[in-house]
Amino acid sequence: MNVGVILFGGSGKRFSQEIPKQFLKFNGKTLMEHTLEKFFEDFIHLIVVVVNKDYLEKSRKILKKYGQKVKIITGGFAREYSTLSAINYLKDKISKEDNVIIHDGARPFVNKEILLKNIEFVDNYGAVVTALPVENTIAFVENDRVKTVPPRKKLFSIQTPQTFKFSVLLEAFEKVKDLENYTDDSSVVLKAGFDVYVVMGEKSNIKITTKEDLFLAGVENFEWDI
Numbered sequence: 197m198n199v200g201v202i203l204f205g206g207s208g209k210r211f212s213q214e215i216p217k218q219f220l221k222f223n224g225k226t227l228m229e230h231t232l233e234k235f236f237e238d239f240i241h242l243i244v245v246v247v248n249k250d251y252l253e254k255s256r257k258i259l260k261k262y263g264q265k266v267k268i269i270t271g272g273f274a275r276e277y278s279t280l281s282a283i284n285y286l287k288d289k290i291s292k293e294d295n296v297i298i299h300d301g302a303r304p305f306v307n308k309e310i311l312l313k314n315i316e317f318v319d320n321y322g323a324v325v326t327a328l329p330v331e332n333t334i335a336f337v338e339n340d341r342v343k344t345v346p347p348r349k350k351l352f353s354i355q356t357p358q359t360f361k362f363s364v365l366l367e368a369f370e371k372v373k374d375l376e377n378y379t380d381d382s383s384v385v386l387k388a389g390f391d392v393y394v395v396m397g398e399k400s401n402i403k404i405t406t407k408e409d410l411f412l413a414g415v416e417n418f419e420w421d422i
């Protein structure tokens with residue numbers, strides 16, 4: 197079975213101080229609807245949407261039209277605790293051999309090809325991360341001073357989905373406790389000692405973090421679903 201986990205448990209503070217970006221609306225739909233609908237594929241059998249507990253009722257109102265394939269749970273105070281909430285929810289519902297596809301709700305432009313590649317690769321490798329070779333030179337900086345410039349050809353920018361055999365997630369999130377120190381799922385799995393393999397992402401699969409990202413994605417106007 198393939199299970200989608202869509203993370204919408206944040207507050208979107210870099211986008212807006214007032215309303216979480218989950219509820220921004222463009223092209224007639226909220227960000228939450230845009231991303232969720234990318235997972236409405238026949239090869240995804242269950243979708244767990246992790247929402248911000250302060251907006252549970254609002255999220256339920258938006259998502260109820262999608263029916264029983266969508267399960268709504270609340271997340272944690274940091275991204276990886278939201279992933280942990282999904283793992284705990286799934287513990288008694290799916291098999292250790294099932295695939296769990298974890299995706300930022302803030303990435304509405306993911307496509308079917310990336311989802312299918314994640315599923316194809318996780319069957320071989322057990323843990324995969326969507327990523328792209330970086331195009332800018334990256335520096336390690338401390339106190340405004342460049343300390344090192346790692347060789348670019350080995351650097352990748354990590355995206356989502358990040359897809360794992362459920363057994364890998366269970367073991368990794370059992371071993372790693374300081375989840376607030378991690379910004380994605382693959383780094384937790386890596387820390388737990390698993391190999392993680394790359395699935396090539398796409399530049400269009402951007403994360404909507406600030407308003408500029410929306411404009412870069414070609415969305416010129418948006419409103420709020422309040």
Ligand SMILES: Nc1ccn([C@@H]2O[C@H](COP(=O)(O)OP(=O)(O)OP(=O)(O)O)[C@@H](O)[C@H]2O)c(=O)n1
Nearest residue numbers: 203204205206207208209210274275278301302
């Ligand atoms: N405690 C958290 C924090 C983040 N996320 C989700 O992880 C994705 C990527 O996080 P980000 O883009 O940083 O969203 P926010 O944390 O909401 O943004 P900000 O850091 O600006 O507050 C988002 O879909 C967000 O909803 C989550 O599920 N639970």
Ligand SMILES: C[C@](O)(CO)[C@H](O)COP(=O)(O)O
Nearest residue numbers: 275300354355356379380403
């Ligand atoms: C998971 C992620 O999108 C990979 O690049 C990124 O780490 C999320 O960071 P955020 O600060 O939670 O948006």
